[in-house]
Amino acid sequence: MGLRDKLKGAVKKVIGGGDAKASGARAVVGVGKDTPDGYRVVAPVGAIKEGAAGTYAHNNNRVVAVFLKDGTYYAIDNECRHEDGPVGEGEIKGCLVTCPYHDWEYDFTTGKCTTQPDSRLETYAVRVQDGFIQVGPILTPGTTMRGGAHNDGLKVITL
Numbered sequence: 291m292g293l294r295d296k297l298k299g300a301v302k303k304v305i306g307g308g309d310a311k312a313s314g315a316r317a318v319v320g321v322g323k324d325t326p327d328g329y330r331v332v333a334p335v336g337a338i339k340e341g342a343a344g345t346y347a348h349n350n351n352r353v354v355a356v357f358l359k360d361g362t363y364y365a366i367d368n369e370c371r372h373e374d375g376p377v378g379e380g381e382i383k384g385c386l387v388t389c390p391y392h393d394w395e396y397d398f399t400t401g402k403c404t405t406q407p408d409s410r411l412e413t414y415a416v417r418v419q420d421g422f423i424q425v426g427p428i429l430t431p432g433t434t435m436r437g438g439a440h441n442d443g444l445k446v447i448t449l
């Protein structure tokens with residue numbers, strides 16, 4: 291099982307996929323349901339604080355990271371374009387989040403990678419309705435290419 295599948299499985303459990311459904315949690319909060327116009331209800335308002343993202347399974351079979359900055363929610367694809375690291379688990383400073391694996395940095399308001407400018411993550415529409423945060427369609431596309439130089443401060447020395 292690849293990292294991508296592990297992430298999807300873990301997020302599904304957290305937001306109320308199969309296991310939570312059996313406990314009744316999904317029916318109570320509405321989290322994990324899809325609206326008729328294609329949004330996925332991901333969390334109640336208040337569940338995401340500034341400085342800490344939430345990660346959720348989207349209805350397009352991707353995992354999205356949702357951020358709060360100055361009262362506005364933002365959502366980007368959670369899968370780092372370097373080696374698939376979980377961007378939403380990274381350190382957040384302002385509107386920048388740093389992938390916990392090798393420190394690629396992304397602007398979560400635009401999806402752009404500041405470490406590798408030719409890489410970017412998809413951004414998604416986000417709205418609040420009936421007290422819940424909802425993530426909708428892709429607003430700006432991301433790049434599909436993976437790999438590139440690390441940003442760990444080390445230099446390769448050839449002998």
Ligand code: FES
Pocket residue numbers: 370371372373374375376389390391392393394
């Ligand atoms: S996987 Fe994100 S920086 Fe390497």
